[in-house]
Amino acid sequence: MxxxxxxxxxxxxxxxxxxxxxxxxxxxxxxxxxxxxxxxxxxxxxxxxxxxxxxxxxxxxxxxxxxxxxxxxxxxxxxxxxxxxxxxxxxxxxxxxxxxxxxxxxxxxxxxxxxxxxxxxxxxxxxxxxxxxxxxxxxxxxxxxALLLKQYENITNTSSIISKTDPKGVITFVNDKFCQISGFTKEELLGRSHNIIRHPDMPKTAFRDLWKTIKDEKKTWQGIVKNRAKNGDTYYVKTTVQPILNPDGHVDEYISLRHDITAIMSDKKQLFDFLEANRLSVLILVQIEDYTILEKFYDKANVEKIEDAFGKNMLYLMPNRWGFQRVYHLGNGLYAFAIDRRNCRASKEEIHAVLEQFLANVKEYIVKIDAIEYDISVICSFTYGIYKIFEDAKIGIENAIQKKQSIVYADGLSGIEYDNALKNIETIHMIKTAIDNRKIISYFQPIVNNTTQKIEKYESLVRLVTEDEQLLTPFYFLETAKKGRYYTKITKIVLENSFAALAKIPEASISINLSMHDIERGEITDYIDNLLLQYEDEAHRIIFELLESEDIKDLLMIKQFIKKVKMKGVKIAIDDFGTGYSNFERLLSYEPDILKIDGSLIKNIQNNQVNQNIVETMILFAKKQNLTTVAEFVENEAIYEIVRDMGIDYSQGYYFGKPELF
The missing domain is CATH 3.40.50.2300 (Response regulator)
Known part of the structure; x- marks a missing residue:
């Protein structure tokens, strides 16, 4: 040694x-x-x-x-x-x-x-x-x-005006936006404390609470801070201060992130205070439509004049059946009406009707500022409740913009279930369109004999072609398909494509992926029986790749299916061997012919001795069971030579070929 x-x-x-x-x-x-x-x-x-x-x-x-x-x-x-x-x-x-x-x-x-x-x-x-x-x-x-990165990410994603200090509060870093809002240069700020921008109206107790939270309790502090710029202007920032801890739990530095809320501080704060005090409220948001275009056509001063003029007239334009007292101007062309639900017991249909009249009134209204005449067009969302009422209404405005709707009832839109449902609906529509247009297709990737370097098998891989001709892998649609009725249709199409491909490769086998849940569906196994009968003379060239699952409902049914197809000459492969839910004893009870060693073990095998040791053990195990082995993710010559020299029988990966249409 x-x-x-x-x-x-x-x-x-x-x-x-x-x-x-x-x-x-x-x-x-x-x-x-x-x-x-x-x-x-x-x-x-x-x-x-x-x-x-x-x-x-x-x-x-x-x-x-x-x-x-x-x-x-x-x-x-x-x-x-x-x-x-x-x-x-x-x-x-x-x-x-x-x-x-x-x-x-x-x-x-x-x-x-x-x-x-x-x-x-x-x-x-x-x-x-x-x-x-x-x-x-x-x-x-x-x-x-990872600990440091997570802490940095949590804070930097919150806002955009950033500074860092050492444990004593001395500024060590500021970004450009910090300099822009404060009016100080980096040279004037570095080495100083945040007292340089402290507004005299801020009470000392607020900062004592801040330091107690971040220094003594080592927790995140959030709050509204009133600051003073170099030229004396006042600005408000929603502030988050995060202590950055080392692995020993000691503070290495503090990071502060801020969001400028000066323009909306008064009205937005008052709106939130109202919603907090009146937990059951009706909230209506009104957004000037195409506000970004308004900003492009007019300078900032005139845009503000247009917004102010419209805001002052909104109470007259709104059919004020319920006695709205004020309009909250939230900035960027967004306004709000709010009232206690006890003073507005109308149904959503009645509120919708009132907003339709409001939109009609707005359509006839013209903003006149000096020489400017501007036709205002708006969209609305409304909601009532006690949970995330503002968030619901804000998402309602976003949906109204995206879907080009004038009024949206937004109750509950902030829930995560809505987002997921919307994505699922879009994906389901894409899948249905692809099935109807015969755009569920099969690509085939070669599997090469490591000794002869000849292609002896192909794996069938499903793809979806979108309406704009994008080619999508299963990652983008298969999980959503499993939640609906289209998954079985996709599986049948893949089976049909794969069996039909046998005629195009008379000397090679076709390997088809099947999940345990596929086998548990009688509709799928019946379809396979018909295909095996139709292609009886070629059944010996079919391989079913089984992906193990931990929630199999009927193990006996799985074994019976395997036994039946093997009697017709079909071979059974275990996919992704070495990862996931693999139970060796149960896998052997399936009587497989082939073990496909998972690509996660193969792709780093050049530099990962542990992976080599594991794969060597798998090869020893396979040889003792008289099983053929296939290495997935063979991406280059070096990996190929390693797996070949280790005794693996076949290779699959980009080194020998990408999935392609026949």
Whole structure:
């Protein structure tokens, strides 16, 4: 063993705690002596039950577990499951004897990070430990970076006027928008505190609350702050201050984000205060239509005059049956009427009728400002309730713009279910149109024999062609199709396309994806029976790729279907082997002919030793079961050579060909 490797390992394991479990006392003493050279603290367990107890007690301090498999009272697999239940991310290395190969598939399922073979050698130990510890260090760095990134994202997505300070409140960064609104240059701001823009009207108690929240409680603070620009102008900002914590929980810096609400501070605040005080209210929003065009035709001063003039006349234009007292001007051509629901008990149909009259009145109204005459056109949304009433009405305005409607009843539109439903409706329409126009098509990707490099199989892959001729993969439509009646139609089309393609490739097989839920649908299995009867002489060239699912309702039905089609010559492949819900015992009960090793294990196999180890174990497993193996995601020559040399039988990926039409 090279001294540099040993030194590197000692450096990586510095400060780490190892839990080592071995029931053989001689082996335990020898290995413990070796492990103690590298780890500051080694906790020793005598069997599986002892190891599980020790981990439950000390798991917060344990960085790595090294364990035997065959032990009394509780074997290593059971112990690992208990540890994973406490911490799914704990790093585990298994020490195994050559005669314990039958445990390999179970350890793969358990997600172990490495293997050591008995008798334990220093060279292999250093090599395996080095890779696992390197993985632990990378995981720690990723967690640290993700923590910081998440905190930054949460705050930066809130607003656009940004500053940063050190823990003492000294400004270390401002963006351009901060300089624009405050009137100060970056040079004038950096190294100063935010007192430079503090307005004298802001009470000291407000800032005491701010610092208590972000410094002592280490929580996010939000509020409205009144500031003073360099030229003395007052401006209001909705402010969010976030303490940025390091992994030790200490504040490294503070980030403040602000949104300028000066133009709408008065009316919008008063509207929100009214809605808060009157939890059951009628809210009507009115938006000047094509407001962006108005801004392009006139300068800012004249746009404001037009808005002000219209706002002052809106109460006269509104049939004021319920006694609206004022109009709230919210900026950018948006206005609001609000009234207590007790003073307006009208139905939505009655409110809609009043708004129709309001729109008619507006249509006849002309804004006259100096030499400007402007015909106002507006759209409206209205709602009443107690939950997110303003958000509902605002979304109603957006929908009115998109759908070119003049009035929208907006109650409940802010709910996430509405958004999802709208997207689903659009996707369902796209699917229906594609089915009606025969635009559900099949592409075929070659699968190559790794020995001969000849194409012997093709995988059938569904595609959807949109009305504007875009080609979509299943990611964009299949999950939505599963929620409706069109999924079965898509599956039938794919089956029909795939069987028909047999005539175009007389020497090759066609592989077709089927989910377990497809098989549970009698309509699909009946259709498959008819196709197999129609293509009886070619059935031996059909492969059904099964994707395992954790919520199978009728396992017996699945097995009966597989048995029936295999009797007709069809082969069965297990797709995405090595990921997802794979249950080895259940998969073997399907009597597959082919295992397709998931692309997530293959695409990084050049630089990922753990992936190599897992794939090698899968190949060993497949060969013992006399199963053919296929590597997915073979994207280049280097990956191909690796999987070929490892003994995988077939390759599928862009290196040999993209999915194409026949």
């Amino acid at each position: 090279k001294s540099t490797q040993t030194a590197s390992l000692r450096q990586m394991s510095k400060g780490m705690t190892l839990l080592y479990i071995e029931d053989d006392s001689l082996a335990r003493d020898a290995a413990n002596s070796l492990f103690s050279e590298f780890f500051d603290d080694v906790i020793v367990g005598f069997d599986g039950e002892d190891g599980a107890r020790l981990y439950a007690t000390h798991h917060e301090h344990i960085d790595l577990v090294i364990t035997d498999i065959t032990m009394p009272r509780m074997n290593g697999i059971e112990m690992i499951e208990k540890m994973r239940a406490i911490n799914p991310e704990v790093a585990i290395i298994v020490i195994s004897a050559h005669n314990e190969a039958h445990y390999l598939t179970q350890t793969i399922e358990a997600g172990v990070d490495g293997y050591l073979l008995k008798p334990l050698g220093v060279t292999q130990m250093v090599k395996t430990l080095g890779k696992v510890l390197e993985k632990l260090h990378l995981r720690h760095e990723n967690m640290k970076n």
